[in-house]
Amino acid sequence: MADPEALGFEHMGLDPRLLQAVADLGWSRPTLIQEKAIPLALEGKDLLARARTGSGKTAAYAIPVLQLLLHRKATGPAVEQAVRGLVLVPTKELARQARSMIQQLAAYCARDIRVANVSATEDSASERAVLMEKPDIVVGTPSRVLNHLQQNSLVLRDSLELLVLDEADLLFSFGFEEELKSLLCHLPRIYQAFLMSATFNEDVQALKELVLHNPVTLKLQESQLPGPDQLRQFQVVCQTQEDKFLLLYALLKLSLIRGKSLLFVNTLERSYRLRLFLEQFSIPTCVLNGELPLCSRCHIISQFNQGFYDCVIATDAEVLGAPVKGKRRGRGSKGDRASDPEAGVARGIDFHHVSAVLNFDLPPTPEAYIHRAGRTARANNPGMVLTFVLPTEQPHLGTIEELLSGESALQSLSSAHVAVVGGSAWGPVRREQAEVRTREAEGLRKGKRFWEMGMGLVVSPRDPGRGSPVGGRGVLP
Numbered sequence: 030m031a032d033p034e035a036l037g038f039e040h041m042g043l044d045p046r047l048l049q050a051v052a053d054l055g056w057s058r059p060t061l062i063q064e065k066a067i068p069l070a071l072e073g074k075d076l077l078a079r080a081r082t083g084s085g086k087t088a089a090y091a092i093p094v095l096q097l098l099l100h101r102k103a104t105g106p107a108v109e110q111a112v113r114g115l116v117l118v119p120t121k122e123l124a125r126q127a128r129s130m131i132q133q134l135a136a137y138c139a140r141d142i143r144v145a146n147v148s149a150t151e152d153s154a155s156e157r158a159v160l161m162e163k164p165d166i167v168v169g170t171p172s173r174v175l176n177h178l179q180q181n182s183l184v185l186r187d188s189l190e191l192l193v194l195d196e197a198d199l200l201f202s203f204g205f206e207e208e209l210k211s212l213l214c215h216l217p218r219i220y221q222a223f224l225m226s227a228t229f230n231e232d233v234q235a236l237k238e239l240v241l242h243n244p245v246t247l248k249l250q251e252s253q254l255p256g257p258d259q260l261r262q263f264q265v266v267c268q269t270q271e272d273k274f275l276l277l278y279a280l281l282k283l284s285l286i287r288g289k290s291l292l293f294v295n296t297l298e299r300s301y302r303l304r305l306f307l308e309q310f311s312i313p314t315c316v317l318n319g320e321l322p323l324c325s326r327c328h329i330i331s332q333f334n335q336g337f338y339d340c341v342i343a344t345d346a347e348v349l350g351a352p353v354k355g356k357r358r359g360r361g362s363k364g365d366r367a368s369d370p371e372a373g374v375a376r377g378i379d380f381h382h383v384s385a386v387l388n389f390d391l392p393p394t395p396e397a398y399i400h401r402a403g404r405t406a407r408a409n410n411p412g413m414v415l416t417f418v419l420p421t422e423q424p425h426l427g428t429i430e431e432l433l434s435g436e437s438a439l440q441s442l443s444s445a446h447v448a449v450v451g452g453s454a455w456g457p458v459r460r461e462q463a464e465v466r467t468r469e470a471e472g473l474r475k476g477k478r479f480w481e482m483g484m485g486l487v488v489s490p491r492d493p494g495r496g497s498p499v500g501g502r503g504v505l506p
């Protein structure tokens with residue numbers, strides 16, 4: 030959280046039109062990364078910035094980019110209209126989101142600054158038409174931008190002044206290494222560059238060497254996730270896969286998870302299975318993954334943000350297909366043939382007002398945990414992460430905890446918060462949950478193949494429940 034004594038937006042020498050837009054967004058003060066990055070960027074420094082997910086990195090580069098371009102237009106010599114800012118992001122959703130944020134910040138100077146997203150459609154003809162008007166800022170994925178550079182519908186060699194690489198740690202792992210290297214050959218020798226990332230890894234280091242010149246490194250000494258006062262984290266040990274379905278059902282049906290939630294699973298198949306399971310009990314959800322066409326993904330995110338759905342079942346970038354260096358991920362991998370290589374659900378997407386992230390399946394890596402958790406408790410909002418873990422997965426969760434050691438996750442994912450379903454320990458959970466578990470255990474003890482759940486519901490793994498899909502009986506996957 031930002032220091033109340035910190036430099037406010039009004040003291041950064043920003044154009045009044047930008048200040049007005051910031052005020053309209055309801056931002057009373059900059060986040061920590063914005064407070065540190067904006068003044069340095071305005072001084073003309075190259076930046077390598079690491080700040081935790083959800084900390085407002087987009088505006089940390091968008092505000093100085095807009096300010097520098099506005100200042101140039103107002104005070105510099107009159108020159109031909111040209112593309113002067115380029116923002117590269119790893120996915121199409123992020124391109125859409127970054128453009129939308131830049132446009133909101135440029136709301137009061139829309140006549141002076143035009144922003145185009147070249148990853149918005151599959152139709153390069155319409156993009157070429159947009160590029161012919163030479164927008165001030167172009168946003169896109171490296172492959173789409175390179176495509177336009179190679180076709181000469183975008184020329185940056187003489188005009189580019191500002192380059193941003195957002196979610197930099199993903200750009201290489203999404204297979205954009207070759208495209209990025211080719212793209213850099215189309216840029217001028219001198220430009221100011223910002224590299225934004227939630228994590229620093231060897232890919233970020235490699236990118237730093239490729240694009241930055243004597244950068245200032247901002248490695249904020251904050252934990253990768255918000256503290257326990259803002260983000261509460263729990264784990265539940267479930268004895269079997271079935272227990273996970275039962276527990277989720279109980280949590281949702283008994284409204285123990287309130288507000289909007291994101292449910293993360295590790296495979297596409299699981300996401301559809303979970304959706305079917307919840308549908309049987311009239312719990313509406315929608316599925317979001319890289320197999321869906323871009324317009325559907327954007328529609329789902331926008332509907333979720335507008336409150337049409339309370340639950341989205343998502344697979345995240347890391348599990349849609351393990352990132353392979355030098356190769357575009359996802360393509361051709363089993364079970365994910367049609368997936369869009371430029372789609373990533375967990376990373377960077379600004380789902381609005383998510384009160385809970387539920388790791389139905391254990392995240393495969395600590396990074397995946399952080400990025401899933403980062404969909405809640407964004408900016409200064411509160412949030413909760415609940416992770417279901419099977420006994421066999423506990424060592425893996427231990428590794429995640431270890432790698433997050435010193436972070437808030439380590440404290441919060443402690444045994445004090447552990448509840449064991451169908452086992453002996455039961456942590457600080459609500460009474461309703463405990464009752465569900467007691468009845469379930471009773472059913473198991475009596476050798477019954479069903480679990481009696483709250484609200485008089487019977488869920489049977491053997492009974493397909495056909496003919497009564499809603500409310501009464503349902504089938505466990």
Ligand SMILES: Nc1ncnc2c1ncn2[C@@H]1O[C@H](COP(=O)(O)OP(=O)(O)OP(=O)(O)O)[C@@H](O)[C@H]1O
Binds near residue numbers: 083377
């Ligand atoms: N100064 C601010 N005050 C309040 N809210 C803010 C501020 N700056 C940004 N936000 C909001 O915080 C949310 C997260 O911002 P943003 O998406 O830029 O974060 P991020 O650091 O890029 O996250 P990620 O790494 O997940 O992409 C957005 O909804 C944004 O509108």
